[in-house]
Amino acid sequence: MTKRIPIVENILSANDQMAARNRDVFEKSGVYAINIMASPGAGKTSVILKTLETLKGRLQLGVIEGDLATSIDTEKALAAGMPAVQINTGGDCHLDAVMISQVLPSLPLSELDLVIVENVGNLVCPANFQLGTHVNVLIASIPEGDDKPYKYPGMYKGVQALIINKIDLLPYVPFNMDYFRQGVEILNPGVVTFPVSAKTGEGMQAWTDWLLAQVKARD
């Protein structure tokens, strides 16, 4: 059995410095920012679009979309009437604080209450790079299976909220919710959790209520 511990301390501390600067920019503009991470296809964009729909009229939102390639998600956000900016990482498997700092001037921050960053779809790399947002949120999804907390502990450890998406598929796939939650509890005791279906809207109210409370608590 091979175990390798990558040593990336210098990279992280440079990134953390830039993340602190980003946080400062958010704070000065009165913006609450969240970093959404997930596997490819867990439904990050769908959850974000549903979140915007639910919070429309109550909060001014902006979006930063991260992908290796394409601007598919930014086009969806713009079509939904939100200020949005795309980061194409080329081959990089995660966003970092420098990329965020480069696109912040493209958003009308002084007019916004909440910025949602959609990270690259990946359950490994994004966990190692703070962006300067106020919270990290993980979206798990039912068809991914119930063993993901055990297999990707770094990601599950490092988040302040967990959305469990695609609960409408529970009748069609094997997923033991108790086993899943047990894994989460070991890694991240008491983390706030929202079972939702971005497709049907089920559970979205609890998530957006929580999010709204976080934003308001900073006013």
Place this chain on the structure above:
Amino acid sequence: MTKRIPIVENILSANDQMAARNRDVFEKSGVYAINIMASPGAGKTSVILKTLETLKGRLQLGVIEGDLATSIDTEKALAAGMPAVQINTGGDCHLDAVMISQVLPSLPLSELDLVIVENVGNLVCPANFQLGTHVNVLIASIPEGDDKPYKYPGMYKGVQALIINKIDLLPYVPFNMDYFRQGVEILNPGVVTFPVSAKTGEGMQAWTDWLLAQVKARD
């Protein structure tokens, strides 16, 4: 819009040297080897177990399981009666040729016909590291969505076969197969494709027939 092209040429060439050595070990033992890559939860382990079930008695199989943590998948393979070895990468987001070379002595290669390597669940990093296997296989899955070829082009470009898993979920999720296949065709024209359900067994015969033909062609 930020574009970053990571320069990793030296790492890759060191890795490629080790991959060539692994290939040599496989060849000398008369083993055909495949590297299976996919998002977390696309069904790599389920497809592998179903493949083994279908090929039992016709081929001797062994498995190398890659995960950040746990030996869940190796336990499943061992329970199915196969020689199996686990690589825990710690925090690394992909397997590399060195890791493979370290575990090869743990498999009874001279008794095997086919070794299946299950890479870390990730649609980005594993594409950049050849392992020394004869082919790279990608498993896409229906609930991930039809835009994945466009968003993860590096992965879709670099494989010799594509399995589309969880077709049993097509009635329950939005997935435009034409749009998906169009993206695949742009990146990897003519790549051999197998729509399957590891759950119901649908389509598995075509995949295992193809695999068997690859193995036999080398005898």
